[in-house]
Amino acid sequence: MVSRYKVLLASALLISCSNQEPASSDFDGDGWDDREDCGPSDPAISPSAEDRVGDGIDNNCDGIDGVDYDGDGYASDLSGGDDCNDADPIFHPGASDAWSAETSADENCDGVDGVDADGDGYPGNAPLSEGDVFDCNDQDASVNPGVEEDPNTPVDDNCDGLAADVDEDGYESGTGPDNDCDDDNDAIHPGAKELCDDIDQDCDNDLVESFDDLDGDGSPDCIDLDVDGDGVAGLSDCDDLDPTIGQYGAHVCPYPWQPGIASCADAQSFWSAAAGDDDDSATDSDQPMEAVSGIYEVKLPGASSPETVYCDMDRHGGGWTLALIASDDGQDTWTWAQSQLLTNIPAPIGALSAQPLDFASATDFKAPAYHALTFSDLLFVHHSEYPGVGTPATPFETWAAYDGVGDASETLPVFMLGEVAPSCLAWAVEINGNNETYVDPAAQATAYPMSAGTLAASGTLCDTNLYFHLGGHNTYAGRGCDDALDPDYPHSYGPAWSAVLGLHTYYAQCGSGAGWSSLGLGSNYIAPAPVPAVVDESLVELPGLGFGLALGLNVAESGTGRNHLRMYIR
Numbered sequence: 001m002v003s004r005y006k007v008l009l010a011s012a013l014l015i016s017c018s019n020q021e022p023a024s025s026d027f028d029g030d031g032w033d034d035r036e037d038c039g040p041s042d043p044a045i046s047p048s049a050e051d052r053v054g055d056g057i058d059n060n061c062d063g064i065d066g067v068d069y070d071g072d073g074y075a076s077d078l079s080g081g082d083d084c085n086d087a088d089p090i091f092h093p094g095a096s097d098a099w100s101a102e103t104s105a106d107e108n109c110d111g112v113d114g115v116d117a118d119g120d121g122y123p124g125n126a127p128l129s130e131g132d133v134f135d136c137n138d139q140d141a142s143v144n145p146g147v148e149e150d151p152n153t154p155v156d157d158n159c160d161g162l163a164a165d166v167d168e169d170g171y172e173s174g175t176g177p178d179n180d181c182d183d184d185n186d187a188i189h190p191g192a193k194e195l196c197d198d199i200d201q202d203c204d205n206d207l208v209e210s211f212d213d214l215d216g217d218g219s220p221d222c223i224d225l226d227v228d229g230d231g232v233a234g235l236s237d238c239d240d241l242d243p244t245i246g247q248y249g250a251h252v253c254p255y256p257w258q259p260g261i262a263s264c265a266d267a268q269s270f271w272s273a274a275a276g277d278d279d280d281s282a283t284d285s286d287q288p289m290e291a292v293s294g295i296y297e298v299k300l301p302g303a304s305s306p307e308t309v310y311c312d313m314d315r316h317g318g319g320w321t322l323a324l325i326a327s328d329d330g331q332d333t334w335t336w337a338q339s340q341l342l343t344n345i346p347a348p349i350g351a352l353s354a355q356p357l358d359f360a361s362a363t364d365f366k367a368p369a370y371h372a373l374t375f376s377d378l379l380f381v382h383h384s385e386y387p388g389v390g391t392p393a394t395p396f397e398t399w400a401a402y403d404g405v406g407d408a409s410e411t412l413p414v415f416m417l418g419e420v421a422p423s424c425l426a427w428a429v430e431i432n433g434n435n436e437t438y439v440d441p442a443a444q445a446t447a448y449p450m451s452a453g454t455l456a457a458s459g460t461l462c463d464t465n466l467y468f469h470l471g472g473h474n475t476y477a478g479r480g481c482d483d484a485l486d487p488d489y490p491h492s493y494g495p496a497w498s499a500v501l502g503l504h505t506y507y508a509q510c511g512s513g514a515g516w517s518s519l520g521l522g523s524n525y526i527a528p529a530p531v532p533a534v535v536d537e538s539l540v541e542l543p544g545l546g547f548g549l550a551l552g553l554n555v556a557e558s559g560t561g562r563n564h565l566r567m568y569i570r
Contacts, residue, residue: 422471
């Protein structure tokens with residue numbers, strides 16, 4: 001009985017053991033039961049092991065090399081894999097990736113929204129209408145909207161629909177009427193707005209279809225540096241449509257002509273009485289504008305168009321028109337041989353535009369106004385400068401005005417033709433045993449007294465009177481004063497002053513050197529022995545410059561024009 005019981009007990013125990021789980025085992029000691037460990041013999045492999053992509057080993061037992069949290073079969077990019085979103089199984093390489101302007105989701109993890117087969121950053125499945133992202137050739141990474149168009153290839157490199165449109169303005173480069181004439185500038189193409197410059201914006205080979213081109217040079221007037229071609233740039237040109245009007249010494253343009261202005265006196269009346277703001281005071285002030293010295297336009301009597309003149313509006317009441325300049329400029333203009341330039345020959349001399357407006361220097365000059373305007377008064381301004389020693393030179397001017405010389409019925413040249421030539425001053429002669437003053441009535445010089453000015457007689461200048469055609473005088477009873485052909489007695493022509501000057505100082509008589517105290521026009525003189533030099537005064541200008549030499553005023557450097565005498569009429 002016992003034996004049988006033991007057998008039954010053993011059988012029962014065996015049956016009981018066959019129904020129990022086998023005992024757990026962790027062979028590699030990595031903390032994971034060998035039944036759950038895909039690498040039970042390798043402690044580096046377990047469900048909790050770090051799994052980096054690249055070694056070809058599934059360290060974390062998820063079925064792939066790397067970490068695949070979403071179970072889509074692609075390792076997370078956090079572990080070095082290709083799954084750009086390992087929290088969502090729809091994101092992984094090879095997934096369907098439709099381009100969307102709204103969501104911009106990159107389902108296939110290629111870095112762009114959509115399919116970018118060539119990896120150039122632009123999807124080939126974007127709509128054609130999205131030209132800035134659409135890759136027209138998603139099999140060639142060198143073709144996409146971000147590359148520069150190469151006009152030398154037949155390929156549409158930048159996917160703009162054109163094979164040669166570098167600047168991407170929608171026009172292919174070329175020379176035809178529909179082509180882009182400058183494929184490096186997207187503002188230049190057929191149909192672009194033409195601008196006022198020297199660029200053909202609309203590629204029609206015409207720069208001026210929308211602008212004036214008065215000189216016909218193909219460049220629009222609005223940017224033409226010199227429309228009238230007078231050599232003066234438009235910004236400095238007083239009238240860039242008139243080649244006879246340019247700039248003046250200080251780039252000051254003339255006060256424009258107004259009806260009735262025929263002289264500086266007229267200009268002074270008009271501009272001084274002009275109503276409104278004077279442009280030199282507060283805006284909208286009612287202070288009348290005062291005419292200032294400068295360039296004005298006047299329409300001289302008998303002229304068909306206005307003429308530019310210089311007006312002195314400051315001295316002795318103003319309204320003076322510059323008529324003539326006798327200058328120590330190295331040019332022999334005012335000579336006895338050319339004395340008729342003062343009377344019978346009306347040709348102008350020089351140009352007003354050549355004179356600096358501050359008259360720091362000047363050249364010989366005769367304005368058209370000299371022969372056109374009638375006059376009453378004369379103004380003479382002598383200019384010079386004291387040379388500076390280590391400092392700038394100091395300019396100065398001496399002037400004299402003579403009122404009532406004319407009667408406003410004739411011009412100065414006509415007036416001078418009526419003056420005695422030569423005219424004589426009084427001289428001392430022996431009459432009835434007495435020294436008496438004698439004047440030949442047929443040759444009597446008219447003395448015009450100075451009305452105003454800074455001129456003062458001193459030294460060899462006998463007085464401040466103005467004379468015309470003054471003849472030479474001496475102590476020999478004045479023989480030859482009224483004989484213009486007598487070479488021993490020189491004469492002057494035109495305005496003159498009485499002085500003892502030049503080669504005739506040994507006579508010690510006022511008016512003995514008449515030519516040397518005129519504008520420069522003196523007759524022939526034959527120097528008596530023992531003077532070796534012979535000065536042919538008929539061919540050279542004498543250096544007197546009116547009263548300048550007599551008063552020692554010609555102190556500036558000779559030949560520079562800084563010593564000069566300006567004559568104005570009114």
